[in-house]
Amino acid sequence: xxxxxxxxxxxxxxxxxxxxxxxxxxxxxxxxxxxxxxxxxxxxxxxxxxxxxxxxxxxxxxxxxxxxxxxxxxxxxxxxxxxxxxxxxxxxxxxxxxxxxxxxxxxxxxxxxxxxxxxxxxxxxxxxxxxxxxxxxxxxxxxxxxxxxxxxxxxxxxxxxxxxxxxxxxxxxxxxxxxxxxxxxxxxxxxxxx
Numbered sequence: 001x002x003x004x005x006x007x008x009x010x011x012x013x014x015x016x017x018x019x020x021x022x023x024x025x026x027x028x029x030x031x032x033x034x035x036x037x038x039x040x041x042x043x044x045x046x047x048x049x050x051x052x053x054x055x056x057x058x059x060x061x062x063x064x065x066x067x068x069x070x071x072x073x074x075x076x077x078x079x080x081x082x083x084x085x086x087x088x089x090x091x092x093x094x095x096x097x098x099x100x101x102x103x104x105x106x107x108x109x110x111x112x113x114x115x116x117x118x119x120x121x122x123x124x125x126x127x128x129x130x131x132x133x134x135x136x137x138x139x140x141x142x143x144x145x146x147x148x149x150x151x152x153x154x155x156x157x158x159x160x161x162x163x164x165x166x167x168x169x170x171x172x173x174x175x176x177x178x179x180x181x182x183x184x185x186x187x188x189x190x191x192x193x194x
Contacts, residue, residue, distance in 0.1 A: 004042040006032040011053035020050055020106050020117070051120035054107070057100040058128060061093055077138025080181055086135055088177035090160070094167040101164045108161075129153030132160075 001009070010032025014023040025046045029036055043049035073089060075081035094101050107114075107121060126149070133153045134141040144153075159180070166174035175183070 003032075003034045003038040006034050007038055007042060007049060008053055008056065010034070011049050012057055015050060015053055015057065015103060016100070019103060020054075020110065020114070023050060047114055047117050048120065051117040051124075054100075054103055054117075055121065055124040057103070058124070061100050073135065078136065080185055082136060082138070083184060084177045084181035086132075086177075087159075087163075087180050091163065091167070091174075091177055094164065095171075102168055104161070104164050105168055125157065126153075129157055132156050 007028060010028050010030075011023070013031050014027045018027065023046075025036055025039055028034075028039065028046065028049065032038075039046055039049055043052065073082065073085045075085050093099060107117060110117070112118070130141045130144045130149055130153065133144045133148060133156065136152070136156070137144070137148075163174065
């Protein structure tokens, strides 16, 4: 591996261990075995490097949703059961020690303090939404149209954000996939009153 890749791997480890705010350029250099000048040369800034590292961590988590290890997502595309299966797999990743999802809370809390990170991740979020919608619909990501992405994708992102917060702050009361699927079923049937 070259310095660029070493920096990226070191930044990923630092993010999981320290988060965005507490990770310094020196931490990344120490973890990667490179030098401070390499960060600027390869990424422009520590913030850009951390944003890319975070995006790769999310992509690595998302890779677990594809192929033979898709977490048991086998139900008919677009079905309520598939909705339940996908969320069960996502929630399973939230339970893992060192979950990448807690970093999303830190990013949201930082808001405008890290505009480079926010802007970089806004584009990555769109790609992540596309992959998630494709999983729900059982189609290749490139077949997800913009209108579906702007509706179903945003719905999934809002649901994901709420789940991340609940699993971080109150995991004992956070909904599981069965509760999410039942809630959606009731809303669709107009029986949300119980």
